[in-house]
Each structure stands twice: as C-alpha cells, then as structure tokens.
Amino acid sequence: MALKVTEEQLDLPGVPAGLVARPLREHRAGPEGELVPVKTRSRLAKLERVELAPAEEAAGPAALDPGEERWILDAGERRWPAIATRYGDSAMDRAAELARAGVVRLRCRVDDRLAVALPPTGWVLSDEWQARRVDTQQVRDLEREQWRQRALAAAARVESACQPLAEALKGTPGGSPVLPVLVYAAEDLADGVAHAGPRAFSQAHFGHHQGTG
C-alpha cells in the first residue's frame, strides 16, 4: 500500500491560510506496477489524510538560512515530533510558512468532523525541493569521492614518510570533516610546506572556515 495525493482540492476547516487540502489516498500496485486506488468495501472514497500545499503556485521563495536549508534537505519527509523539536512553539507557524513557500507539503489527518487535525503528522518535500535534494546529494557524493581520491593520492605520497598519516587518510570516510585536514596536512608534508602553527594552517587552507564548507 502507498499513499498518493490526488488532484482534488477540498475546503476543510482548520486549513491554514494560503493552503489547500488535497486528499491522500491509499493505492496499491497494479498488474503492471502502476498505482491504482484502493476501493473500500462500501465503494466510498476514504478521507483520512490530506496534504496541505499552496492552491496553485507558491507564495514566494522561502527565507532560509543555510543551516535550516540543509536540515530540510537532509530528509525527504519528516515526522512532526522532529519538526516540533527543531522549531519549538513556532513549529506550526514555520511549517505553514514553508508550505506556503512551496518547500514542503504538510501531511495531516482529517478528524471525524471532517476538519483538518493540527498539528500535522509531518511533512514531505515538495517536488521542486525533492529534486533539489537529489541534486545536492549528488554534489555531496561527488565531493566525497573527490576527497577520497585526493586522500588516497596523498596517502601514497606520505606513506614512506608518515605511515600513521597514510593509514588515517585511507581509513577516513569521504564525508568526514576530518579528511580535508588530513589531506592538506599530507600534501604540505609531501610538498615540504610548513606553517607557523595550527591557526596559520587553518588560515591557509580554510580561509575563515574550519571545515569543508
């Protein structure tokens, strides 16, 4: 079974301003893998869950700081406890803003009075942001792979001079924030570059930052 949002727009009580509710219906895999709606015994359409999203186009780009954007893009969907943990008392307002901005679609249940129950049960990224998440992931994977290759090359260069450093370069995962430090250190060692201290090393390789950025 899978949940799939339909194109219907419902005017239900409780929907935050600027958003509309679209039913989420259970679908099952058809004979050729396609999704077909699951019929109830009574042939009545179920209305238990809805997604809240802008009616047509998003209100405008969301104002996101890089950290929040990274957190959002880290997961294609998030449950409400995680969202509430991040945003605290303003979770509902922020979630509605993100939905209006077209970043996420809020998933809610519909109560017995056919009102949208808030807070939502969670959210899923919008299609646009889901695509952005995939792109970001690919860039990160590519960067990791590049660091891995660079680390292996540096390890070969310092293997005779500093065996522990070479082992560390080989054993550190590509996504680790430690790996660039090791790579720069190994390359400096192989090239005979010396820095006045850790701060100078950091200034030389990371500018104002201390990490992969």
Place this chain on the structure above:
Amino acid sequence: MLDLGTDAALDQEPIAATGIVGQRQLICVQTFDIARLTSHPVALIPGSFVAVGGQGPRGDSNESGKTSFLAATSLLLGDPEWKMNGGGPAATASLLFEPETAGVSAHTYAPSRQGYVIGVFADPREPQATAMTVWCRINATAEYFQVRYADGVHLVRGDSDLERHAAADAGWAAMPSATQLGARNYAERLYGDSPRCLAYVAERGKQKSAPSLLQMNAGGFTPEQIGDDLIRLTGRASAFENEAQQRQRLDESQRTLTDTQRSHERISRDEDDQLSGVHARNASRRHLAEAEWVWHLHFARGLLDVLERERDLSAQRDEANEDLAVHADAVAETKREIEQLSVPDELQRRLDDAQDEVDRLAREQTIAAERNTEARHSAVQARERMTALEQTADGYSGPASNEVRARLQGAEQERDDARELVGLSRGRCQDAVQRVKAAEAGTEGPAGELTSLLTAAGVAAAPLMDVEIGSDAREDWEPRLALFESAVVIAPGAMTLALTVAEAVPGAVLIEGEDGELPAGVESAPAGAAGFLRRLAEQTSTEVMPERARHVALGVTVVGGFIDPLTGHAVRLDRARAALAEAERDVEEAQSALRLAGLAVEAAAGELRRAEASEELVGAREALPEADREAAGASRAVAELAEPIRAANQRLTDAAADVRGYENQLAAARERLEAREAKHTDAAKRAKEAQRALDSLKVDFWRQGWGDSVEAAKAALAEEPRTEKRLRNKAAELFGDSLAALNITSDGDGAPTEELRQVAERRSQVFDDPEPGRATITLAQVARPLRDFLDAHHDQDLVVEERIARARGQREEELGVAEDECGRLDQALQTLQDAVEQRIRHALIAISDEYDRLNRESGWFGADLHIEARRPEGPQDRWRWLVTPRWRRSDGGRLLPYDNQANTAQKKLATVQLVLAALLAAPNPRGRVLVLDELGDSLGISHRREVLREISATALAKGVTVLGTCQDSVLADASGFCGEIVYFEYPSHAEALNRPTRMFAFDDNRQRVELTGDDLRDGRPWL
C-alpha cells in the same frame, strides 16, 4: 508523494471536539432558587452509576425534587433537548422557585427572579490542577440564560442556606465577565460539538419532553429521528456542516457558471449579429472585387471579339457588293426576255371556241342522260309493282273486291259490339269486387256506409241487418226486417251524437239502441238491437200463403219467401262473392267473343287485299312494254352524243396545251427574274447589314474599356475560355452576389441607404445587352456607392472581428475556469459526501456492534441497527439517516424492528441498551452524563437488575456518569450496582424547600474528594 508509513498522531483527538471543559468530569452541582432545592452542593462520583432517589410528603419519592435537580443538571451540561436555539432559554425560567408550583403560599414566599446552577468539573487524573467551575444564571425575564466559567472551584460558601443565597449574586459577579456565554453557544463552546449530556426525563421545568431514544414506543420516534440522535451522540453531526457548505459553494458555483454561460450565449448572439454584418460585407467585397475583375476581362474579350468581327464583316461587305453588281446585270437580262414573249390571238380564240363547243355538248349529254335515267327507272318500277301485285294476289280467284269489302265491314261491326260487351262485363265485375270488399269491411249498402261514417265520428253503430236469424225463423223474421235493410243500430246513449253525424245523410235510418234479451228466433244481433227486435216482434204478425209479415200499427204487410237468407254478415258476404264470380264469368265469355270477332275481321281484310291486287295486276301487265321502249330510246340518245363530245374535248385539249406551253415559258422567265432580283436584294441587304454591323462594332468603346493593348488582352485571356457575354453575365452574377450578401434584393429592397438601393436598380443597365444609341454605363460607375459603402466599413469591420475574437477567447477562458471550478467543487463534494457517509456509517456500525453485544450479554439473541443513508440532492436538502433498531425475540429468529409488537419490559430494556451502546461506541465518552428518569419503570425485577447492571458496567467502562432516578422499590436494587446514591427529601407541604440533599458514596480519588470537601460540609454540620 508516497508515504509507506502510518501516523502516530492519528490517535490524537482535536481539542475542539470536547470544548473548553474538555474531558473533565462533573463532580459537584450547586443550585440556587431552583425549584425547592437547597443551595447545598451535591457531589457526584463521576464515571459511575448514581442512583437518584428521594422521599416526598406522601412517603414515596414523588415530589422529592429529584427531577428538578436532574433538569437543572442537564441544563448545566447543555442538554440539546433544552433547545436553546429555539424557545429553550425562556423555558429555563420555569426551573426557578415558584411558590404555587412548590405547593406553598405565594403570600409567604415570593417567586424567584433569578437562580443559578453551578457545576464543578475536574479531570480525575489531576483534579486540583484541572478544576474549573461553570455558572449558569437563570433569569425570570430576558435575558433568560447566561453562562460564565473560570478555572478552579468557585462554589458559594456559607453556613446557612440564607448566607449562601446572599452570596450567590456576588459569586456570579466574581466570575470573569469576559468568559460570559449566551444560551445559543454555551453548550458548543464548553462541551464541543457532541452532547455532553443526554437526559431522558419526562420534563424540563414546564417543558414536556418529546419522544426520544428511550421513548421510542409505538413508533412515535421515527428511524430518521433515531438516526439524528445517534449521530449527535457520536459527535459527528458537524461533519454535515462542512458538507452542506461545500454543497452550497457548489450550487453557487454552478449558478455562477450557468449565469456565465447564459451571459456568454447572449453576448455571442449579439456578436454573431455583428459578425454576420461583417461577414456579409466581407462577402460583398469579395464578390464585388471578382465582379470588377471579370467585368474588366469582358472588355478584353469584347475587344478581341470586335476586332475579329470587324475583319469578318469587312470581307462580307466586299463580297456582297460584288454579288450586287453581278445580280443587277442578270435581272436586266431576264426582264428583256419577258418583254419578248407575247400571247397570239388565234391561239386564244381557238381555245375559246373549243371550250364553248365542249360546254354545249356537255349540257346536251346531261339532259339525255337524265332522260335515260328516268325511263329506266320507270321501267324498273313497273316491273317491281307487277311482281308485288302477283305476290299479293297469290292466284286469287274469289269474288270481286266490292263484295269482299262489304263483308269486311260486317265483321268489323261484330267485333266492335263484342268489345263493348267486354267493357260492360268488366265494369260489372269491378262493382262486384267493390261489393265484396264492402261486405268484408261491413260497409256495404247504405247501412254499411252510414255505419262507417258514424264509427269514424266515434259513434258505436252497426247495420241492423247484421242480425243472425235461425234457419227455422227466417220465414217470420225476414219479412219483418225487409223494410229496415238500411237501418243502423246506435249504441245506447249515443243517439244525440249520431244524429249530428247523420245530419249530412238524408234518408238515414237510425235505431236507438236498447239492450235486453233477444226475441225468439234471433240468434245474435248488433249491440243495442235487442230492444228494437223485441218491439218489432211484438208489433208484427206473421202469416203464410204467402209468407208475410204484417205491421199491425202501420197496416203494412211485407211478403217474404226470400230464396237466400236476408240477414247476417256472413250471408251478405257470401252473396257478394257469388255475384263477383258470376261477373267474372261474364267477362271471360265477352273476351272470348271479342277474339272470335277479331279473327273474322282479319280474314275479311286479307281476302280484300288479294282481290284488289288481282284487279290491279291486269293494268300493270299492260303498261310494262311501253316503259321498256322509252328506256331504250333514251339510252340511244345518250350514246349518240359520245363521239361529238370526245372530238370537242380533243380540240379543247389541244388548244389548252398550246396556251400552257406559252404560259410556261413566261412563268419560267418570271421565276428567273424573281430569283435574280432576290439574289440582288440579298446581296444588297448583306452589304448593308455588314456595313451596319461594322458601324455598330464600337471598337473604340471596347478599346477604352479594356484600356490596354491587344496583346495584353490576349495574355489576360490566355486561360479564360468564356465568351464576352458569359463574362458579362458572370460579372452581373457576382455583382448580384455582392448585393445579395448585404441582403439587397434586385429591386433594391433591404438596402441600408438610398444610394445602394439605386445601385440595385441600376444594375441591369450595366449588364443588359446594350441597345443601339444608348450610352454605355460602366460597372465602376454603378458600383461606386457600393464600393464607397464597403470601404467606409472596412477598417471598422477589421476592428470588430478582432475585438470579438479576442472577447470570445477571453470568455471561453473564463468559462473554462468556471467549469473547472464547478468540476473541482463537484469532485470535492463527492469526496466529502463519501467521507461523511463513511464516518457516520462507521460510527453507527460501532453502535450496532455494541448494541448487539449488550443484547447478547443480557441473555437475548442479538440485535443490530439497520442503517439506510439518503444523501441530500439540493443545496437546501439535508442528510437523512434512517436507523432502525432491531432485535431477535427468539433464538434463531428474525431481527424485528423496534416498532414491532413486543412487551413493554423488552422494549424498555432494548432502548436502554441502545442508549448505552451509543455511549459505549461514542468518542470521548469520559465526562459525559446520562440522565435517566424513572429508570425502573415497566421493568420486572430481572429486567430491572439487568438494566442496572448494564448501566453500571457502561459507566465504569467509559467513565460516563449515569444519573438514574429510582423509585423506592428500585432504589434497593440500584444500591447493589450504583457508585453513589443521591437522596432528595421534601418532608412536608408546610415547608418551602427540601432538606439538604444527602449523598451516599465512596470516592477513592482523594484529590477529588478534597477539592470540594469543605464546600460540601458547609451547612451540613453532621458531616
């Protein structure tokens, strides 16, 4: 878009469903000026069955005040049956203390103008932290009902009832006014959208309760009402509101769409009208442009044609002039030949003489032929006459004709006599027939005629001679009656009228009728004749030798001896028939004599003819030879004329042939002359016509019309096979189409302007075959007003077309949006209706399952709810849920509906089970209060205990508080099941108020007990 997981949050219930009070439970009630109730707080053990009993002045529980307490409590809890959206608010005033209702003197106690019902609610898990108090203020006048609430316990304290009453108003004032609610919204705001309280009480104040789930007896509560109540219990009624709003929106959207469509159609019609004008002008422009081009081509074709024609005509003219000269010479020669021919006089005289001789001989021949014919005819006639006479005479050798003629005259006389005799016999026979008919009708003779006359006038009468006389009395009676053969007997009493009738019959004999016995010898007689007959017998004597009758008084003697009977109807009829037979025989004999006389006449006549023919034949035989001789002479005279005539004819023929030869020569010469003159004339005519045609070619006209070189004309017509006339006709047709596109008829009707009307009228001047001498007019000249008209509209038409196309596109877009909106709303409505039905049906099925379970646990055989949903169709319609509780009366039996025949206890138990099932299946049951009045009514001990057990179990299972009033007999049973007994006591009508309400219970929730403990002890020093 996909989510393979489930949501833990699904189990969370929205706060709004249970209102501000939420799932807190009612733990204490305090009333002020409510009926006879005191202001002592009454603690309730929530989530249990609370038995409410009491004792009134008569020793039983009646008038103890328990119903008033329950009504006040139901009001506090927003019982929907108070109908606070209708007349409920005013009805709440009936809860206030009213001395006459309380049974005390109104002089001693004043009626209350206002009162309070105060409830304390708390969550059992944290009573202290969650306690809140609700105050309901009831006024005797508007505004009847107000509510305030606040966190914490806000009961009115005081050592005495008086003190507490004094502090009540201050207590109300101390409640935050910002929380004040009105009658219409307090229940929903405090308790949410499902009823917090279900009260099945006989009355609320003075307001009688309508049939309800617990009082469905006799089908008074319909399946639809049951459905409504159960749905309200489930708290899902508000789902209908969303659906109804959606329906309303859909209806509005559809109406908007319809309006838009109608507007679109109306505007489109207007635009079509405009476009039809534009299209007409465009079509007119196309046709006119084509007409102008074809018209131009017709000049080219005309130019080429006239140039070619000019060449041909010149050649024809020259040839005709040459022929003219040749034929003029021939004519002159022929005229000379004719002058040389002349008729000779001798030839003419010979011809005339021959003709005269022929004429004369012809006349003589005619006369001779006529004579010959007459002579031969006379001879033939003489021979024929002789033959006829011989045939008629036939060898006659009898007497001379004079003698035979005399005999014929004698035979004819005899025949005439016989014919006369036949006529006389027939006359007599007809008279006899008439007499038989009269005898048959009884109207024969004078007596019969008179009788007939009288009868027709309405007088009963009969001929006297109808009397029947015995055969042996004839000799006496016939002489007596002979004098009265014409007499008529008048019925008794009718003589006066009879005389009036007989006045016109002179000689009528009337006998006045008199009934009586008939005299001897008379066998029968007409009515009334008896008296006359008796007197006749008395006044006459009969004698014999000869037989006679003597009228003594008159001295008259009548001789008898009649051969046939004289009287009686049958006798007279027989006599008439015999006479008729004799007359008929006479007729036959006369006719036979007539036939014989006729034969004799014929024989005499034949003999006379033969005699006369024989005598004439002699003369005829002597005249025949003379006639033959005359015929022969005439024939010879004719024959003698044959040769002279032949000779004269030959001479005439010869002379005529000579004349015809001369005339033939002359005629031939004249024919030649005529032929040559005709050729000359024809040549002259051809020359003249060719010249005239050349003169009428108007080459300059075509050249100017074309306005270009001959080579250009040939080039333009390279692919154009049509003639000048067809091109001109085509141009005319196109020009007509151009006008017709503007609905302008050929006579100018429909033209928008006078100029265009004139264009139509002048159209024929352009295209008709040009008449000689008439100035040729061009298409451009005639069509100029039309061209000007079309040019003047050209830009405007472009603008109109573009504007309409743009507007239509815009409207189609708007219509599409509206249709999409309708489709979206319709789809959404379908989804909502499905969801509504699914939720309601699910809730009702849950109740049905609980209902079945309770029923079976009671030792019965199963129950269910038969559910039928009917969706609303229009925006103003409502959902109809027909819910029919059914249960089996026996194991394996059929599920029978609630309104089927059943004993009262079964029905009561079944209805209680239904309410309990609804509570068991309802969401958020905790905190609800069920008020059941007269709980044990109509139940035996077994059923009563069963009900009490189920109520108690349900209360414990769902945290529902059940307040059930119990009569004394029930209270003892209830004590075994209940969690608390609340006891009201009104000892005497001498008292205005009850005694403080007593409570018997154990509450293991210490915090809850302590929450209101001090308040309960106030005024109850024994606690």
